[in-house]
Amino acid sequence: MPPSVKKPIAATPDTAPFMGDASARFFNRDLSWLEFNRRVLAQAADPATPLLDRVRFLGIFTSNLDEFYMKRVGLLKRQVNAGIDTPQPDGLTPRQQLQLIREFSAKLQREHAEIYAKSLRPALEHAGISIVSYADLPGKDKDWAEDWYRQNVFPALTPLAVNPTHRFPFISNLSESLAILASMPVAGGLIRAVATEHDSDATHFARLKFPQSLRQLIALPHRAPGKHPDRFVLLQDVIRNNLDDLFPGLIISEQATFRVTRSSGIQKDDLDTGNLLQSIEADLKQRRFARVVRLEIEQQASPMLRRWLLDKLNLDPHDVYERPAGFSPGVINELADLDRTDLRHKPWKPVIPPRLAQLVLSQTPEKASAAFFAAIRKQDVFVHHPYESFNASVERFIAAAASDPDVLTIKQTLYRTTPDSPFIESLVRAAENGKQVACLVELRARFDEGRNVRFARQLEKAGVHVAYGVVGLKTHCKTSLVVRKERHGLRCYAHLGTGNYHPKTAQLYTDCGLLTADPEITSDLVNLFNFLTGLAATQSYETLLVAPFTMRAKFNALIERECELAKRGLPARIIVKVNSMEDRDMTERLYAASQAGVKITIICRGFCCLRPGVPGLSENIKVMSVIGRFLEHSRIFHFSAGQDDPLDGDWYIGSADWMYRNLSNRVEVAVPVRDREARERLLRILDVHQGDMRCAWDLTPDGDYIRRAAPAESSPDSPAALGTFEALMRDALHA
Numbered sequence: 086m087p088p089s090v091k092k093p094i095a096a097t098p099d100t101a102p103f104m105g106d107a108s109a110r111f112f113n114r115d116l117s118w119l120e121f122n123r124r125v126l127a128q129a130a131d132p133a134t135p136l137l138d139r140v141r142f143l144g145i146f147t148s149n150l151d152e153f154y155m156k157r158v159g160l161l162k163r164q165v166n167a168g169i170d171t172p173q174p175d176g177l178t179p180r181q182q183l184q185l186i187r188e189f190s191a192k193l194q195r196e197h198a199e200i201y202a203k204s205l206r207p208a209l210e211h212a213g214i215s216i217v218s219y220a221d222l223p224g225k226d227k228d229w230a231e232d233w234y235r236q237n238v239f240p241a242l243t244p245l246a247v248n249p250t251h252r253f254p255f256i257s258n259l260s261e262s263l264a265i266l267a268s269m270p271v272a273g274g275l276i277r278a279v280a281t282e283h284d285s286d287a288t289h290f291a292r293l294k295f296p297q298s299l300r301q302l303i304a305l306p307h308r309a310p311g312k313h314p315d316r317f318v319l320l321q322d323v324i325r326n327n328l329d330d331l332f333p334g335l336i337i338s339e340q341a342t343f344r345v346t347r348s349s350g351i352q353k354d355d356l357d358t359g360n361l362l363q364s365i366e367a368d369l370k371q372r373r374f375a376r377v378v379r380l381e382i383e384q385q386a387s388p389m390l391r392r393w394l395l396d397k398l399n400l401d402p403h404d405v406y407e408r409p410a411g412f413s414p415g416v417i418n419e420l421a422d423l424d425r426t427d428l429r430h431k432p433w434k435p436v437i438p439p440r441l442a443q444l445v446l447s448q449t450p451e452k453a454s455a456a457f458f459a460a461i462r463k464q465d466v467f468v469h470h471p472y473e474s475f476n477a478s479v480e481r482f483i484a485a486a487a488s489d490p491d492v493l494t495i496k497q498t499l500y501r502t503t504p505d506s507p508f509i510e511s512l513v514r515a516a517e518n519g520k521q522v523a524c525l526v527e528l529r530a531r532f533d534e535g536r537n538v539r540f541a542r543q544l545e546k547a548g549v550h551v552a553y554g555v556v557g558l559k560t561h562c563k564t565s566l567v568v569r570k571e572r573h574g575l576r577c578y579a580h581l582g583t584g585n586y587h588p589k590t591a592q593l594y595t596d597c598g599l600l601t602a603d604p605e606i607t608s609d610l611v612n613l614f615n616f617l618t619g620l621a622a623t624q625s626y627e628t629l630l631v632a633p634f635t636m637r638a639k640f641n642a643l644i645e646r647e648c649e650l651a652k653r654g655l656p657a658r659i660i661v662k663v664n665s666m667e668d669r670d671m672t673e674r675l676y677a678a679s680q681a682g683v684k685i686t687i688i689c690r691g692f693c694c695l696r697p698g699v700p701g702l703s704e705n706i707k708v709m710s711v712i713g714r715f716l717e718h719s720r721i722f723h724f725s726a727g728q729d730d731p732l733d734g735d736w737y738i739g740s741a742d743w744m745y746r747n748l749s750n751r752v753e754v755a756v757p758v759r760d761r762e763a764r765e766r767l768l769r770i771l772d773v774h775q776g777d778m779r780c781a782w783d784l785t786p787d788g789d790y791i792r793r794a795a796p797a798e799s800s801p802d803s804p805a806a807l808g809t810f811e812a813l814m815r816d817a818l819h820a
Contacts, residue, residue, distance in 0.1 A: 094120070110155065110676070110696060112788050113175040115157050116665055117692035119189045120790055122149050124430055124712045126193060127792065130200050136208055137428040138714075141421040143205070146197055149413045150190065151259060152347060154379045156531070158186060159348025174669055178392075182525040187403050193237060198409050201417075209420070212428055213385045214315050216411075217305065219322040226305055226318075233329075234323050238299065242324070244331045247290040253397045254292050257373065258347040261413050263293040264382075264390055267335040288338060288536055288701055293331065295321055301415040315423075319411050341386035342410060345398060346379040349531065383410040413607055430714060435474040435592070436817045440466055442477075456484035458569060458602075460577055467763035469770065470584065471715060472817035475591035479565075479598060480507050482580050486567040487515035493575070494521045494568035496614045498560055499540065501585040508586050509540055513547040523550040525617050527560045552618040555752060558633065560617060562740045562754035563598075566610050577607035581629075581756040583719040594718040597738045597770075599756055599763065603628075606756060617752065627788075632741055632753035637671075640748075643724045643735065650681035655727040658734075660771055662688040662721040666695055666708075667744040679705040688774050689784075690717040698786045710790060711782035714810040721767055723754065732764045769816065778807030 128134055129142040164179040173176050177185070184812040222230060244265075245254040254260060268326060295301075303323060321342060328337055333626070334764075377398045382391060386406045391405060440460055460466065468478045484507065486492045495515050496797040502508055516522045528534055528542045544551050554560045563582040568575055579611045584596030586619060601607070609629040622635040644659065651657035659678065666672070666687060672695045675685055685706040687693065697708040711717050722737040737756025741747040758764055774781070778795035804812035 091541070102272055103742065111174045111672065111694045112692075112696060113173065113177055113182065113185070113670065115161075115186055116189060116694055117151075117694060117788070118153060118157070119193065121691045122153070123193055123712070124710060124790060125149060126200070128712060129197075130204060135429045136205070136212060136429055137421050137423060137425060140205055140417060141429075143197060143201060143416045144414060144421055144793065145288075145601065146193075147417065150193070151414075153190075155258075158183070158378050159376070159693050162348070162376070163188075165313075166217050171638050175344070184231050184403075189408060189450050190794055194406055194408065197413060200459065201412065203530055212425070214317075214321060214420070214423065214425070218316050219318055219326045222318065222541045225747040229306060230318055230323050231327065233303065234327055238296065238320070238324065239327070239330060241299070242255075242293060245292045245294075247397075253290075254388075255374070256292070256398070257294075257343050257375070258375075259297040259344060259787075260297065260413075261321070261342065261344055261726065263321070263414065264293065264343055264386070264394060265291040265293060265328070265332070265337060266339040266340075266390060267291060267337045269334075270336055274448050276501060288649055291332070293324070293328075295324065295413075301413065302417060302419045319416060321411055321413070339387055339390055341383045341390055342413070343380060343382040343386070344413070345377045346381075347373075348375040348378050359452040363667065379404055379406060381406045383408060384540075385410065398443060411572065421702070423570060433471065433592075433814060435471050435476075436820065437477040438466060438468055438473045440464070441481075441819055454489040455483045455491075457481060458489070458567075458578060461600045462576070462602045465758075465760040465763055467601065467758070467760065468598045468600065469564060469719075469766065469813070469817075470591045470596045470598070471593065472595075472813050476507075478600065479582070479586070479591075480511075480588065482578075482600060483508055483511045483565060483566070486569075486578075486680055487511040487518065487520070489569065489675045490565055491570045492520060493570055494523075494620075495507070496523045496566040497586070498525045498527070498562055498564050498617070499537070499591075500527045501537075501562055501588055502540070502587050503589050504536065506540070506586070507588060509543060510550055512544060513753050516544075516548040522744075523552065523614065523618050525552045525554060525614075528553050529559050550618065554615065558750060558752050560751055560752040561747065562613075562631075562738070564610060564613070564754055566607065566614055576602060577604070577611060578602050579610050580608045581606070581610070583721075583740055589690050594716045597719045597721065597767070599738065599758060601756075603759070613752075613754065616671070628757055630737065630755040632747060632751060633749050636739075636741065636753060637748045640671065640722075640743075641674060644671075644678050646726070647724055648678050648685045650725065650727045651678070656725045657681075657683040657727070658725040658731075659685045660688070660721075660723040661685060661686070661743065662717075662719060662774070662815060663690075663742045663744040664718060664720070664729075665689065665744050666693040667742075668748055669745070671743045675706060676703055679703045686771075686775060688717075688771070693784060695782055696786055696788075703786075708784035709775070710781065710782045710784065711777055711780050713808060717809075719770075720755070722770065723767070723771065729767050732761060735768055738767070770813070773804050773809050773812050773816075776805045777809045777812075778805040780810065781808075 099241045106610040125142060126146045129139045129146065131139065135229065161179045161183050162378060165183065170178050170180065177773050199509060219230065221283045241277065256608045266288050299320055301320045302317040303320055305318060313674065324798060377400060380394060380400055382405060395402065473807040483495065483497065486495050495512065497512065499508065510520050511522055524544055526537050528537050528541065539553050563585060569578060580598055580600050582596055582598035584594055609626045612626065613631060624631065626635055630636040647659055649658045675695065679685055683705060687706065688710045688711065689708055690710055693708050695708065697703050697706040720739050720741060723731060724735040726734045728734050736758040737755040738758060739753065741753035741755060747753050778793045781793045782790040783793065799806050
């Protein structure tokens with residue numbers, strides 16, 4: 086963490102329990118998140134990662150940071166503007182947080198640019214991929230580029246001047262623009278001052294938006310096929326060198342690329358569900374015009390141009406971040422997408438879960454759906470994505486239900502999915518086949534609101550019963566329920582998972598899911614869906630942990646039980662795998678468990694506000710993070726229950742991180758995993774993560790993350806040396 090972040094108070098052996106102040110007990114959430122993005126950036130600098138995958142991590146870093154500024158920095162700025170100066174649990178006020186965020190993120194962005202300039206771009210050149218400056222193009226190439234520009238770009242450009250008859254244009258969120266200062270030739274030289282409203286002779290400002298629909302990398306023609314490398318010129322570079330056509334007769338004194346980031350706005354989580362859809366649509370229109378929170382501008386921009394943009398965008402100097410010219414997210418992402426399979430990981434093809442392959446794919450199409458449900462009825466099916474096929478398991482579950490004549494009802498929660506979602510198609514088909522179909526679409530899923538509004542309307546038109554969530558609570562659980570008519574009556578089948586019903590992210594995110602016909606689990610799920618789509622005053626569940634009703638209390642009880650077991654000298658351990666760890670009450674309970682002697686391991690991919698390894702406070706807690714080829718997204722919870730063999734302890738998978746919002750302000754579900762084979766799979770996942778010496782980082786008491794390194798004598802084929810992702814891919818292939 087930055088040196089200005091407060092470090093924990095040192096403790097001596099006789100100071101247990103730890104009595105430091107609150108600010109020494111918690112890391113700042115936002116600075117910890119920036120530490121996570123630093124780990125992402127480290128993947129771009131890792132020579133062991135294929136070249137174009139390293140470039141991809143540059144793009145992921147930028148996308149992460151954009152969202153961070155839209156959400157978190159936007160929120161902090163609103164707090165400062167509202168006069169809120171109350172310190173958070175880590176001891177920092179909103180204003181102090183903004184200052185530290187500024188310092189940390191500016192440093193990361195400099196490192197980001199340096200990795201590209203000093204490492205990746207030379208490596209790309211060596212691999213035969215070169216970006217040529219327009220000024221350095223040979224004559225024939227320059228002629229070709231100018232002709233291409235006039236035919237394909239020039240008609241689509243719209244220069245927008247700012248003068249007494251033209252107001253400052255609206256700058257859309259994350260769009261790439263060119264700021265231009267130009268003036269008319271006058272006797273005695275050029276007037277350089279920026280114009281006032283009444284001074285028509287001064288230098289004027291114009292804005293030119295780069296077309297987002299065009300490719301940012303323009304492939305140059307091969308002069309000698311097979312002998313020259315792939316050569317590209319930047320679209321921005323071509324446009325910037327042909328401005329005379331856009332501003333004929335003017336003298337351009339300066340030009341600089343820039344990009345603005347706007348706040349994502351305030352979400353209204355407590356709206357009356359009767360008006361929620363219309364309100365979300367209205368909020369989406371307002372978000373376009375939300376306040377600007379960041380200005381990125383190229384390093385060469387003059388102080389005059391910066392001041393002018395700051396004034397028009399209502400920003401302060403500390404809201405400005407420098408970046409190299411031409412170094413845009415679009416360029417980075419197009420480089421990562423180049424058709425060079427030799428420069429990226431070999432594509433991973435998920436395997437079909439063995440039991441489903443044996444019991445379903447061997448059947449004729451007419452019998453396939455019945456065989457699928459028979460497989461689940463016989464034994465719970467645990468699935469681990471993307472190692473195992475999402476299409477052949479979760480998608481097939483809903484598709485089979487839609488086509489099976491014995492299925493009466495399908496219910497599903499949708500938080501995020503794709504525009505061409507197979508789940509939408511299956512639900513529509515089921516409704517058209519006369520089945521009762523209910524779908525809860527969470528309209529307030531951040532940045533997917535517009536897409537989810539369209540899904541909701543599409544489903545409603547097909548006759549699906551659509552609910553929009555619970556008043557005051559986001560519905561974040563990932564659950565599906567199928568009711569089927571069978572020989573002995575109705576039977577329920579369920580899927581409960583840790584990730585969204587999103588076929589594309591299922592190829593990139595690691596998530597767990599359980600397909601089950603366990604009547605205790607499905608009975609609870611029936612009650613949950615009745616709550617989500619109907620009315621209920623109280624909530625009681627026998628097996629499922631459901632936030633905000635029973636999940637927190639159950640986790641508290643499990644932690645307390647481990648404390649009592651430790652005091653009695655029995656095995657006591659907790660292993661938690663989450664994306665984020667922030668909840669203060671849960672953190673304090675883990676501190677107490679550590680002091681009682683419980684051994685605790687937290688595998689937390691993203692930010693973690695808990696301080697591990699502090700004597701007298703958390704010396705029995707280890708925190709690690711795994712970053713690499715796939716994005717770690719699964720949530721797994723293990724408690725020893727006093728058993729030496731972890732398989733005899735308690736196991737859960739769920740949708741909730743240990744954050745206050747997840748445990749108290751969202752509908753979340755964790756399901757117990759009872760099947761022993763499934764528990765063996767979960768234990769293997771946790772063991773591989775904990776032993777990883779390739780992709781793992783350890784969190785220190787000071788807030789730094791230290792990357793592990795495999796010992797020189799370790800076997801290159803061991804899971805530790807291979808890392809989590811490669812080891813689990815090999816597991817899947819040999820299952």
